[in-house]
Amino acid sequence: MLWDLASGEQKPPSQLELKLHGEAIRSSNSKRILVPGPLIIGAGPSGLAIAACLKEKGVPSLILEKENCIASSWRMRTYERLKLHLPKHFCELPLMPFPPDFPVYPTKQQFISYLDSYIKHFSISPLFRMEVRKAEYDSNIDFWRINAGDDWEFISRWLVVATGENAEAMVPKITGMAEFKGRLLHTSCYKKGDDFRRERVLVVGCGNSGMEVCLDLCNNHAEASMVVRDKLHILPREVLGVSTFGLSVWLLRWLPVRVADCLLLLCARLILGDTEKHGLKRPKIGPLELKNSTGKTPVLDIGALSKIKSGHIKVVPGINRFMDKGVEFVDGRQEEFDTIILATGYRSNVTSWLKEEEFFCKKNGFPRTPFPNGWRGKNGLYATGFTRRGLLGASIDAHRIAEDIACQWNSKTKHLPMEL
Known part of the structure; x- marks a missing residue:
């Protein structure tokens, strides 16, 4: 909601363009908007969650979203077969559960429909096509100045950064990449496996996305190979009908992290067998301890491992360089591919537009203080x-x-300053 400075009433964002002149804006600049409540950057699940929690407490807020829809990453940068990796009760947003008829692991389409219902239920109306170019704290007025969209400036006492960990795709720089004459894309552009039927496809990356893309390719009769450069933990998605994530949460209530890790790895060995003989070596540090120290998530297997064991998905080493028809691996072996898919993850882009150096780390765009204390900075700055x-x-x-x-x-x- 925006604030009508003449009447003191809130006006819906749909009336924004009707309030650009005269009494609604207390500034000679017609594109300067005063936001009485928090300004939230990002209309993904995190931004929607904070908006709903604020509304429940009677605090108005405004969301700026660079795309033309909510949850743009889910709608535009995910593949069709995607499902939530964790059971739905671990993934619901505050104050509104998933519909009871949803499966334990909702599909991408079901999750998006849940988010659509969420904004309708809480009457959340983001401003779309408002990409933030700069956000800086103005100590003269003790407010944040946010430049977004087509030369708009928003003024707010509180700034909530909700752009998340996956704001933009990470594309590695590999020698000779420009020479490859086949199809080269990031998983953010991958939709479905039948687009690659009968092709020789190399997937670069072995996280959850890389594994799922390989499985989807394999199920659609593509020849899939997967680059495994680092050690990784693969865990079953469920243990005796209980989600591995839920089991981990329960174990950590009663046991030290290293003991919980030992039990999880024992279960993994009994259910999945020895993954190392298939080229999937495990790190020395356990999956939970590794997650806490580095943020690296273990792979929850939903079928890719059996395809690796049967040889339908081939495990290959790291890439030394690209060639016009394929790649040369670090072991010197060369192989041709029709398509190469980069399952190389995403990164935060906060430090490219937020002019602040104390709260967010310049190197990775994450709060410097780890969970559970990385949500609040200084001068009304927050992160979710x-x-x-x-x-x-x-x-x-x-x-x-x-x-x-x-x-x-x-x-x-x-909460509005008298002088701007």
């Missing part, structure tokens, strides 16, 4: 969706941020 704990972590952050802002909220003063 950077916990490396998925939707559950984002929900935890949303509750904390809303509670903190609500304690500062005073509807009588409207």
